[in-house]
Amino acid sequence: MFFVDTLEFRGLGNRSYLAGGPRAAVVIDPPRDIDQVIAAAARRGVRIAFVAETHVHNDYVTGGPELARVTGAQYLVPAGARVSFARTPFADGDTVTVDEGLVLRAIATPGHTPHHTSYALAEDGRGVAAFTGGSLLIGTVGRPDLVEPRLTERLARAQHASARRLADELDDDVPVLPTHGFGSFCSSSQSEGNATTIGKERETNDALTLDVDTFVARMLAGLDDVPAYYAHMGPANTAGPAPVDLTPPGRADAEEIASRLAAGEWVVDLRSRIAFADGHVSGSFNFEGDGQLATYLAWLIPWGKPVTLLAENPERIAAAQRELARVGIDRPAAAATGDPAGWIREGERLASFPRVRFADLADVRERGEQVVVLDVRRDAERAGGRIGGSVHIPLHELHGRIDDVPDGVVWVHCAGGMRAAIAASLLDAAGRDVVAVDDGFDAATEAGLTVTRPEGTG
Numbered sequence: 001m002f003f004v005d006t007l008e009f010r011g012l013g014n015r016s017y018l019a020g021g022p023r024a025a026v027v028i029d030p031p032r033d034i035d036q037v038i039a040a041a042a043r044r045g046v047r048i049a050f051v052a053e054t055h056v057h058n059d060y061v062t063g064g065p066e067l068a069r070v071t072g073a074q075y076l077v078p079a080g081a082r083v084s085f086a087r088t089p090f091a092d093g094d095t096v097t098v099d100e101g102l103v104l105r106a107i108a109t110p111g112h113t114p115h116h117t118s119y120a121l122a123e124d125g126r127g128v129a130a131f132t133g134g135s136l137l138i139g140t141v142g143r144p145d146l147v148e149p150r151l152t153e154r155l156a157r158a159q160h161a162s163a164r165r166l167a168d169e170l171d172d173d174v175p176v177l178p179t180h181g182f183g184s185f186c187s188s189s190q191s192e193g194n195a196t197t198i199g200k201e202r203e204t205n206d207a208l209t210l211d212v213d214t215f216v217a218r219m220l221a222g223l224d225d226v227p228a229y230y231a232h233m234g235p236a237n238t239a240g241p242a243p244v245d246l247t248p249p250g251r252a253d254a255e256e257i258a259s260r261l262a263a264g265e266w267v268v269d270l271r272s273r274i275a276f277a278d279g280h281v282s283g284s285f286n287f288e289g290d291g292q293l294a295t296y297l298a299w300l301i302p303w304g305k306p307v308t309l310l311a312e313n314p315e316r317i318a319a320a321q322r323e324l325a326r327v328g329i330d331r332p333a334a335a336a337t338g339d340p341a342g343w344i345r346e347g348e349r350l351a352s353f354p355r356v357r358f359a360d361l362a363d364v365r366e367r368g369e370q371v372v373v374l375d376v377r378r379d380a381e382r383a384g385g386r387i388g389g390s391v392h393i394p395l396h397e398l399h400g401r402i403d404d405v406p407d408g409v410v411w412v413h414c415a416g417g418m419r420a421a422i423a424a425s426l427l428d429a430a431g432r433d434v435v436a437v438d439d440g441f442d443a444a445t446e447a448g449l450t451v452t453r454p455e456g457t458g
Contacts, residue, residue: 002102002123004177005040007031011294011323013059013183017131018044019121025202026118027067028131029179032244032326034063034070041071050104052076054133054179055116056083058146058230059186059328061241077089078106080115085240090117103338109166111159112142112186115149118162120170127174130198136163137181138196139208143188145223146230163207172199185295187225188219224380225396229298229327236328244325248318252308252334254345257281260308265333266301270311270320271340273421277436279350281310281343286425289316291418298327299396300422306333312396313337353428357439361411362447371435374405374412376423381415385441388450395419396453402430413444415436 007016009031017028018040024287025046030037041048048071051064055078068075076096079089092108101124109118112134121129134142143164144155151405166176176196181187202208206215261283269276270289277371280286287297289311307324309332311317318333322353324332336343340350364371373390375382382392393401395414410432414420417438424436445451 002099002121002128003044004121004129004175005044007036007040008182009060009326010183012206012326013181013185013187014060014179014181015177015182017024017177018048019098019129019131019161019410020044020046020049020385021102023047024049026052026096026098027073028052028103029054029133030055030063030067032061032066032241033246034067034244035246038071039069048073048097050074050076052104052119052131053078053081054079054118054131054135055113056234056237058113058233059180059184059227060233061328062237063244066243067238072207074108075237078117081113081238083238083240092117093353097363107166107169109133109162111135111144111155111162113147114155114158116142118166120174127170129175129177130166130170131167131177131179133179134186135159135178136166136201136205136207137178137187138176138193139201139205140181140187141205141219142178142180143223144219146186146226146421153216153220154383155203156219159219160207160212160215163205165201167198167208170198172197172202173345174198176201178421180282185224185293188224194277198457199240203300213350220395225378225394227295227299228396229303232328233258234301241328245331246318246322246325246392247307248314249321249332249335251333252336254343256334257305257308257310257343258345260306265306265308267308267310268297269280269340269425270309270316273417273436273438276421277342277353277355277426279352280425281340282348282351283429284310284425285429285445286421288418288421289320293320294323296395296419296422300399301329308333309335310340310343311337312337335427347450351428353424353433354435355438356411357447358434358437358444358449359447361413361437361444364411364451367447370408372406372408372410372411375425376412376414376419377441385451385453387413387444388452395423398426402427402432406431409433409435411437413439413441413442415441423452
């Protein structure tokens with residue numbers, strides 16, 4: 001009997017897979033921190049015989065070369081991918097036997113990248129799984145605009161053809177197991193659900209229900225912003241990433257934290273936005289450890305800037321260090337844990353700012369008080385509705401555009417509170433008077449605020 005184990009990375013919105021039989025297995029699109037993959041194989045009691053990449057990734061650093069080296073596995077990389085490390089080029093139609101009766105077949109599915117390859121797993125000739133990487137996702141497909149702007153439309157058309165090839169070659173009951181699409185910005189749109197099959201996608205996926213011209217126009221019109229750190233992932237994966245070092249960083253005391261802030265380094269507080277607003281080191285930034293830490297910190301930070309992490313306990317530091325390593329932010333410069341009162345020097349005070357709801361903003365406006373309402377959602381989100389009179393600077397642009405925020409007390413909001421907290425910490429560190437709106441955007445209308453929406457959306 002075959003098995004498929006899913007390794008989920010919610011912070012990045014990705015999945016990796018361990019699939020095999022009683023004795024041997026293949027790993028699809030491994031994360032950089034390979035220890036958990038090795039542990040999963042050990043629990044199954046199987047040898048990792050193959051490591052397979054669906055494409056050169058744009059959103060995270062792969063652990064493929066290191067996993068293959070450590071385990072002695074054969075490293076399968078799409079033949080069209082230009083990489084500078086040893087691997088086995090795997091082309092359309094190539095097969096390997098993972099275990100007795102269990103065969104992995106390459107299916108060329110260009111679109112997310114020109115060389116993208118999906119893998120069909122068959123047991124005794126019957127299809128049992130399709131590892132589709134950034135090709136056919138749950139209700140959508142991988143975005144085609146991450147390689148080169150001039151290739152975007154061509155790759156979008158290729159995505160349409162690739163999705164249809166998978167649907168034509170695989171039976172309806174074959175599970176579709178993508179790498180992207182669970183919150184990843186590699187997905188061309190976000191959809192509901194955690195599991196699907198070829199048959200379900202045939203009924204609901206735009207790539208399989210729309211003609212190519214309509215599909216391409218709709219997808220290109222809906223593409224969202226690209227995280228800035230993506231520009232560094234492809235080159236790292238092409239060169240072959242170095243092994244990850246997850247040993248604990250050095251401990252920083254209050255003096256070191258202050259000196260790192262004075263040097264312009266980033267000090268990142270991983271605590272909840274509630275705890276941060278109540279009291280934090282002045283000048284530090286709040287990226288919640290249980291949110292999309294890697295995505296947003298890597299998106300905002302000047303690449304290569306040293307990072308010091310602050311958290312309640314060493315376990316939170318270790319989890320953040322692991323997550324950041326997946327996007328190439330290696331080795332925190334230092335770390336501190338415990339009570340934030342211990343992170344500041346004698347005679348200093350913790351900084352703080354208010355947290356409110358949209359109802360509080362409505363009350364302030366009702367009283368006629370003049371405040372700046374700053375919306376840090378992305379363009380596509382704001383297009384669906386915005387608070388009248390608000391200023392718009394997407395979160396990923398805010399660090400470089402602090403001077404564009406009008407004078408006055410800034411009430412900052414997003415769609416749910418997490419990004420508003422990040423933005424509030426950036427503004428607070430810059431010396432602005434800030435209020436963080438920690439509320440869902442739907443509450444703005446309920447609070448009586450004027451929300452302007454496009455015609456036809458209610």
